[in-house]
Amino acid sequence: MHRKKRVLTLCKLGHLAYREMHKKPPLFRSIQIGDYQLRNRIIMAPLTRRRSTDDHVPTDIMITYYEQRASAGLIVAEATNISRQAVGYMNSPGIFNQEQVDRWKPVTHAVHQKGGLIFLQLWHVGRVSHPLLQPNQELPVSASAIPVEGEVMTPQGRKKHVTPRALETIEIPGIIDDYRNASMRAIEAGFDGIEVHGANGYLPDQFLHDSSNTRTDSYGGSIKNRCRFMLEITKACCDAIGSGKVGLRLSPSGVYKGMFDNNPIELYEYLIRQLNEFNLAYLHIMEPYVPLEPAEKYQHYVNPVTPHFRKFFKGPLITNVDFNYETGNRIIDEGHADMVAYGKLFISNPDLVERFAKHHPLAEWDKSTFYYGGAKGYIDYPTFE
Numbered sequence: 001m002h003r004k005k006r007v008l009t010l011c012k013l014g015h016l017a018y019r020e021m022h023k024k025p026p027l028f029r030s031i032q033i034g035d036y037q038l039r040n041r042i043i044m045a046p047l048t049r050r051r052s053t054d055d056h057v058p059t060d061i062m063i064t065y066y067e068q069r070a071s072a073g074l075i076v077a078e079a080t081n082i083s084r085q086a087v088g089y090m091n092s093p094g095i096f097n098q099e100q101v102d103r104w105k106p107v108t109h110a111v112h113q114k115g116g117l118i119f120l121q122l123w124h125v126g127r128v129s130h131p132l133l134q135p136n137q138e139l140p141v142s143a144s145a146i147p148v149e150g151e152v153m154t155p156q157g158r159k160k161h162v163t164p165r166a167l168e169t170i171e172i173p174g175i176i177d178d179y180r181n182a183s184m185r186a187i188e189a190g191f192d193g194i195e196v197h198g199a200n201g202y203l204p205d206q207f208l209h210d211s212s213n214t215r216t217d218s219y220g221g222s223i224k225n226r227c228r229f230m231l232e233i234t235k236a237c238c239d240a241i242g243s244g245k246v247g248l249r250l251s252p253s254g255v256y257k258g259m260f261d262n263n264p265i266e267l268y269e270y271l272i273r274q275l276n277e278f279n280l281a282y283l284h285i286m287e288p289y290v291p292l293e294p295a296e297k298y299q300h301y302v303n304p305v306t307p308h309f310r311k312f313f314k315g316p317l318i319t320n321v322d323f324n325y326e327t328g329n330r331i332i333d334e335g336h337a338d339m340v341a342y343g344k345l346f347i348s349n350p351d352l353v354e355r356f357a358k359h360h361p362l363a364e365w366d367k368s369t370f371y372y373g374g375a376k377g378y379i380d381y382p383t384f385e
Contacts, residue, residue: 026041026328027041027332027356028356028357029041031316032316033281033282033316034193034243034245034246034247034280034316035245035281036074036193036244036281038117038339039073040353041073041332041338042072042073042328042342042352042356043072043075043076043340044074044343044346045076045342045346046121046197046249047343048079048092049065049078049371049378050089050092050372051374052094054090054091056087056092056093057099057100058103058104059103061375061379062093063110064379065378065379067110067111069116069346069350070110070114070116070118071114071115072116072352073353074117074339075111076118076119076120076195076284077119077120078093078121079122079123079197080120080182081094081095081096081123082095082096082122082123082178083096083182084134086125086178087134088129088130088140088152089133089152089153090133095120095122095182095189096182101185102189104120104186104190107190108190108192119247120186120189120191120193120194120195121196121197122182122194122237123202124175124178124179124197124202124204125140126143126202126203126206127142127146127148127206127212128140128148128152129152130161130162132155139163139164141167141171142164142166142167143203143206143207143212143215144166144212144213144214144220145163146212147164148212148258169218176232177236179233179236179237180237180240182194183236183246184241192245193241193244193281194245194247195246195248196230196234196246196249197249198250199249199251200286201254201259204230204233205254205257205259207226207229208226208230209226209259209260209261209264210226211259212259213226223263223270226267227267227270227271227274231275234246234248234275235278238278243279244279246281247280247284248280248282248283249285250284251286252264252285252286252302252305252309253298253301253303254289255288255298256289260297262300264300264301265301265308268309272312273312276314281315282339283313283315283316283318284318284341285318285320285337286305286319286321287304287305288301288303288305289321289322306337307334307336310335317339318339318341319331319336319340319341320340320341320342323340325356347365347370348362348363348364348381350383351384351385354384354385358384363381363382
């Protein structure tokens with residue numbers, strides 16, 4: 001075949017392939033994120049389910065749970081403690097010792113055998129803990145010694161949160177090293193990448209907001225300083241395993257766990273612009289799932305979140321919270337997001353991707369089994385077929 005004719009033929013085939021792809025609903029189009037090509041844009045959101053051992057070691061039923069949901073374009077596995085100090089929830093998994101790494105390996109292998117991809121969400125809860133959950137019953141740590149309201153489940157029952165200890169400046173590099181080491185352990189355990197949990201009122205979020213960060217060192221005060229911790233964590237993980245294997249989750253209008261900032265729009269516009277320097281696999285943005293009430297207190301917060309912040313991030317963007325099949329397709333089609341993460345729908349519908357594809361009805365979830373128990377409400381939800 002003459003070169004000119006061959007080029008024209010290839011162009012025609014490429015055009016046809018493009019047209020075929022765009023006949024598919026947006027959720028079912030493939031997409032490149034970082035080092036990986038996703039077969040669809042239906043993401044399994046990270047979901048705390050507390051099925052690990054008392055020592056934060058993954059269990060066998062977790063293998064079945066993730067394997068059942070491997071048809072997702074990407075699974076973001078549940079929030080996982082980067083250290084003993086990071087723990088705030090009983091029976092949540094860890095990635096800070098070899099036993100945990102070895103017990104994650106069958107999980108990732110099972111997902112890969114089904115053709116799936118799986119990232120691990122890295123977690124430090126900060127002040128959202130209790131001495132009874134900490135090594136040597138020490139105080140939890142945070143950006144500043146400001147408590148969060150509410151209670152936490154401990155081995156001695158429900159207890160009120162305590163006033164945390166403010167991290168010394170000299171300690172912060174050690175926390176960043178914990179994230180770096182956890183990202184490398186995740187790769188050793190077979191995960192395809194990691195997601196830094198920077199949302200929902202946990203430690204990186206506590207550094208961001210002026211209601212929880214009153215520091216006077218280089219990690220407090222200005223927006224630039226309050227973003228420093230998050231950006232240094234992100235850089236450490238990218239340097240350790242490659243930016244194409246790193247994602248980050250943020251909640252720009254999240255008021256969960258007592259979060260509040262006097263200028264959240266400027267804060268997150270600055271932070272998200274800075275993230276463009278890393279060439280991340282993706283940014284994962286959450287819509288509010290706690291009502292912004294009373295309205296006057298939160299009148300300077302943006303809602304909906306994703307359309308506003310989309311324009312500041314140059315890479316692939318995941319949105320999350322309360323989307324269904326129709327709204328998920330719509331937000332991608334409108335260009336406000338590239339992928340949609342589903343949480344509770346994946347709990348009760350292990351075959352969510354197939355149900356979306358065939359327009360099958362969706363099963364309801366049982367909230368009473370979200371956070372504890374064994375197989376019930378975890379691996380016993382049937383597929384539609």
